[in-house]
Structures are given as C-alpha cells and as structure tokens.
Amino acid sequence: MSESVLLKGGVVVTMDSTRRVIVDGAVGFEGGVLTFVGKSSEVGGASRFDKVVDVSGRFVMPGIVCAHTHLYGIALRGAALQIRPSSDFLENLQRVWWPLDEKMNNDDAYATALGACMELALNGTTTFADTYSAPLNPEGSLDAIAKAVNEVGIRGVISFEATERRSAEEGRRGLEENVRFLSKGGEGLAKGMISLHASFTISDDLIAKGVEAAKKHRAPLTIHVSEGPNDVYHNIERYGKRTVERLHDTGLLGPWAVLAHCVHLNKREIQLLAASGTHVAHNPMSNMLNAVGVMKLPEMLEAGVNVGLGNDGYVFDGFENMRAAFLIHRVDRRDPSILSPQTVVEMATVNAAKAYGLSDVGSLQVGKKADVIVVRPEVYATPLYGNVYGYLVNGIRGGDVEHVFVNGVHIVRNRRFTRLDKEKAESKVVETVEKLWQRLGHQPPEAVEPLKVK
Ligand SMILES: [Zn+2]
Incomplete structure (x- = not known):
C-alpha cells in the first residue's frame, strides 16, 4: 500500500535540474507521488x-x-566451475556465460531475479534495466522475472537477449519473447524493452526487426557494444567498419537505444552517438573484472553523450559501482580532476533514468514518482552538509541504506523487507541455483574431517 509520508530533517539530495541540495530538508509523498520537496520549516x-x-x-x-x-x-x-581461465573477453563468454545461459530455465530466471532484486533493493536501487539470456528457453521467461520484480516491489525494465550465435531461429524466438511481453504492456512494476546481444552475434535482418519492434512499442532497445576488442575486429573484418559505424548504418542508433559498455570506441564513433542522441551504459566494475579496458568516459561526456551507470550483473550495490566509476578514470588518466563525484551520482540516477525514457524517476521533484531512499552512514562522524556528492561516492555503501520507498510503498524499513519473507525467499533462490550449478557440473565437495588441533 502506498502511504502518505513526510521524511523530515535530512539532507535532501534532489538531483533536480538545478541539483538542489536542501539541508534540514523534507520530502513528502501521497498516493505514490512526491507532493513536497523543500525545507522542513516550509512544509506547513x-x-x-x-x-x-x-x-x-x-x-x-x-x-x-x-x-x-x-x-x-x-x-x-x-561458482567453482570446472573451466580453464579465459584469456580474453570472447573466451569469457564462451566458457562462462554461454554454458550458464544454455542451462537456464524459467525457474532459474525467477529465482535469480528474486535474489538479485532483493539485493538491489536493500542496497538502494529502485529501478534497473535487465537483459536476461537463456537461448534454449526464451518463452515465458519475462513473466517469471516480472513475478520476482513485483514480489520485491522495485521497478524493472526487463528484456530477453536476442542472439543468433547459433541460428537465426534462436534470434527470432528471443525477439519474439520481448515483443510478447511488450504487447501485453509489461506487468505491474516490470516494463519491457528490446534487447539484442551484440553486433558480432546478430545479422542486419535481426537489427532491423529489433529497431522496428522498439519503435512500434515505443520501447527502449539495448545492445552490448565493443565491450572487448573482438566486437571491433569482427565488424571490421565482416563489414569493413567499426561497431558503432555498423549500428549507425543499420539504423539502430537514436534516442531509443542504450549501448552497454562502449569500451573500444574511437572519436568518430563517439560523435555518432552524440549526434544521434544514443545513450550509453557504463559498467566499470564488470569492465575491470573482465579486464576489457577502460571506456573513454571523459570524451563521451565532453561530446554530450548521455551516460548512465550499470553493474552488468556483477556487484548489485549501486554505491560500490559509483565508487568504481569515480576511481577507474582517475587512475586511468592519472588525473584527479577527470570526473567529479556529482557527475558520478548523476550517472547513477537522472542520466540512467533518461537513457530509458523514464522521466518520472531519478530525481526528487514534486509530481514525480515517490522512489526515495534514506541513507545513514554506518558511523555518523562528520556533518552531511559539506560536499554531499563526495560523501555519497566516497563514504557510503549499500549497507547504509535504511529505508527504500518505491511508488510511495515502504518496501525496506530499517534494512528489512516489509512485504517479503527474506529467509524463505533466500531458501528458494539457493535451492534453485544449487540445481543449476549441478547441471553445470559442479558438485559440493566431499565432507572433510575437521582439522584436529593438538
Ligand atoms: Zn551486459
């Protein structure tokens, strides 16, 4: 149930168009919509x-x-999977992600979504854009994910990753799952979008059909772009052009498109993104994990490209991802002024919302959705009214999020779910993932004798 609540006396970081920060501020909402954002003394x-x-x-x-x-x-x-360490990004897909997604069914889709949505919510994320993959079992997977999204009570823009890595039929079925979910208008807090895997696994025909579907349903379209160098090499060899140039020529670029990663782009490609109003999702922690390189974020921001911050399925704590974004470009350029904390917080709120056309979330303004979090530093040791963005980026972690409201509903109160039995949900998730691991060939280790202490 959406409540009528006034949060009073905090430091309000609005992220509105003037980036107002209100000391001794208050945020009020009724019927799931913000009705007051201002000084506590002015609430009346x-x-x-x-x-x-x-x-x-x-x-x-x-x-x-x-x-x-x-x-x-x-x-x-x-997961302790029996795989040789991969030597580059393509091998990482071939040895880790693709064997996993080929084993996934709708029970796994639901359970993993439930686990990840719980973690996102507890760490202060109220909206996410997801791409699910299970090329052998696409049908109905988005309903299973939507069920988890609505049980946790956060917002999801969800999609099935269409890929033709083995056949055109596989791509057709993947796209169809997105269209099916979009056609029924999503489900509750879960909305649909179109997802294509990456330029190196899809044909011009699938791109054209994906763009057509996105336009027809007025939905965002997302795709992985030049995450590792193999995408660039593939496009140059096959089409005689770089990844973004190919996507431009096929009509994929535009304000509806969100390109994930964009690590290996040259100047002309960045200009194509800026000129077409295409958005980018930056995933610094995943990029570090996969050792693919560092995206040219300063150049993209300079060119006017809208960049949001993502986690690529790695660490489900938005504050950790903000910190990683803040640090990686400093060390990469050896320049402490390369990126401000404010820009990082913008990427994780307003910019990400803009990328998916979500004009009613991402900032605290009267009339917008009441998606609000309350954050208390683990040890309250310094005043909060100084450099608020620096504080959030350097001094806060997801575990500091006390309260989470989505649509005005208090889904997390004092770090506990109000509408969900966490322990019961965890049991369901672990039980399902354990079966998935077994299908992937991972067995629990034999019981070992406890070490005898003399
Ligand atoms: Zn991804």
Missing part, C-alpha cells in the same frame, strides 16, 4: 501526512537507477 500543515519520519543525520535521495544489469549473473557468485 504537516498533519496532512499520515506518518512523519525523523530522518535527521541522514541523506534523502532518489533511488538509484541501474542502467544495465543481468539479474541472472547472481548465479555465478562463488
């Missing part, structure tokens, strides 16, 4: 709110928007 008739919560010593900010994730990536956490 506070009694119109059913509940007034004292949030002094805390930040109040818009929920984080994750611009690119794979919820099912949570299944790989701690």
Whole structure:
C-alpha cells in the first residue's frame, strides 16, 4: 500500500535540474507521488501526512537507477566451475556465460531475479534495466522475472537477449519473447524493452526487426557494444567498419537505444552517438573484472553523450559501482580532476533514468514518482552538509541504506523487507541455483574431517 509520508530533517539530495541540495530538508509523498520537496520549516500543515519520519543525520535521495544489469549473473557468485581461465573477453563468454545461459530455465530466471532484486533493493536501487539470456528457453521467461520484480516491489525494465550465435531461429524466438511481453504492456512494476546481444552475434535482418519492434512499442532497445576488442575486429573484418559505424548504418542508433559498455570506441564513433542522441551504459566494475579496458568516459561526456551507470550483473550495490566509476578514470588518466563525484551520482540516477525514457524517476521533484531512499552512514562522524556528492561516492555503501520507498510503498524499513519473507525467499533462490550449478557440473565437495588441533 502506498502511504502518505513526510521524511523530515535530512539532507535532501534532489538531483533536480538545478541539483538542489536542501539541508534540514523534507520530502513528502501521497498516493505514490512526491507532493513536497523543500525545507522542513516550509512544509506547513504537516498533519496532512499520515506518518512523519525523523530522518535527521541522514541523506534523502532518489533511488538509484541501474542502467544495465543481468539479474541472472547472481548465479555465478562463488561458482567453482570446472573451466580453464579465459584469456580474453570472447573466451569469457564462451566458457562462462554461454554454458550458464544454455542451462537456464524459467525457474532459474525467477529465482535469480528474486535474489538479485532483493539485493538491489536493500542496497538502494529502485529501478534497473535487465537483459536476461537463456537461448534454449526464451518463452515465458519475462513473466517469471516480472513475478520476482513485483514480489520485491522495485521497478524493472526487463528484456530477453536476442542472439543468433547459433541460428537465426534462436534470434527470432528471443525477439519474439520481448515483443510478447511488450504487447501485453509489461506487468505491474516490470516494463519491457528490446534487447539484442551484440553486433558480432546478430545479422542486419535481426537489427532491423529489433529497431522496428522498439519503435512500434515505443520501447527502449539495448545492445552490448565493443565491450572487448573482438566486437571491433569482427565488424571490421565482416563489414569493413567499426561497431558503432555498423549500428549507425543499420539504423539502430537514436534516442531509443542504450549501448552497454562502449569500451573500444574511437572519436568518430563517439560523435555518432552524440549526434544521434544514443545513450550509453557504463559498467566499470564488470569492465575491470573482465579486464576489457577502460571506456573513454571523459570524451563521451565532453561530446554530450548521455551516460548512465550499470553493474552488468556483477556487484548489485549501486554505491560500490559509483565508487568504481569515480576511481577507474582517475587512475586511468592519472588525473584527479577527470570526473567529479556529482557527475558520478548523476550517472547513477537522472542520466540512467533518461537513457530509458523514464522521466518520472531519478530525481526528487514534486509530481514525480515517490522512489526515495534514506541513507545513514554506518558511523555518523562528520556533518552531511559539506560536499554531499563526495560523501555519497566516497563514504557510503549499500549497507547504509535504511529505508527504500518505491511508488510511495515502504518496501525496506530499517534494512528489512516489509512485504517479503527474506529467509524463505533466500531458501528458494539457493535451492534453485544449487540445481543449476549441478547441471553445470559442479558438485559440493566431499565432507572433510575437521582439522584436529593438538
Ligand atoms: Zn551486459
């Protein structure tokens, strides 16, 4: 149930168009919509709110928007798979991700989505854009994911990754799952979009059909672009052009498109993105994990490209991802002024929302959705009113998120879910993932005798 709540006395980081920060601020909402954002002293008739919560010593900010994730990536956490270490990004796909997604069914889609959505919500993410992959079992997978999204109560823009890595039929079925989900208007807090895997696994024909479907349903379209150098080599060899040039020539670029990664782009490709209003999802932690390189973020921002921050299915803590984005470009350029903390927070909120055409989330403004988080530093040791963006990026982690409201619904109160039995949900997730691991060939180790201490 959406409540009528006033959060009073905190440092409000609005992320509105003037980037207003309000010390001793208040945020009020009714019917799932923000009705007050301002100074606590200016609320007036506070009694119109059913509940007034004292949030002094805390930040109040818009929920984080994750611009690119794979919820099912949570299944790989701690997996001891019998695979040789990969030597480059393509081998990483071939040895880790593709064997995994070929084993996945709709039970796995639901369970991994449930686990990842719980973690996202507890860490302050209220909206995410997901790409799911299971090329052998596309049908109905988005309904299974939507079920998990609605049970946790956060917003998801969800999609099935269409790929032709083995056949054109596989691509057709993948695209069809997106179109099916879009045609029924999504489900509750889960909305649909179109997803294509990457330029090196899809034909011109599939791109054309994907773009047509995105336009018809007025939905975003997402695709992985030049994450590793193999995408660039493939496009140059096959088409005589670089990845973004090919996507431009096939009509994929535009304000509807969100390109994930874009690590290996040259100047002309960045200009093509800027000129076409194409958005980019930056995934610094995943890029470090996969050792693919560092995206030219400063040049993209300079050119005017809208860049949101994602996690690519790796670490489901938006604050950790912000910190990684902040640090990686400093060390890469050996320049401490290369990227401001404010820009990083923008990427994780307003910019990510803009990328997916979500004009009603990502900032705290009257009339927008009441997607709000309350954050208290683990140890409250310094005033919060100084460099607020620096504080958020350098000093906060997901575990500091106390309260999460989505659509005005208090889904996390004092770090506990209000509508979901976490322990029961965890049991379901672990049980399902354990079966998936067994299908991947991983057995639990034999019981060993405990070490005898003399
Ligand atoms: Zn990805």
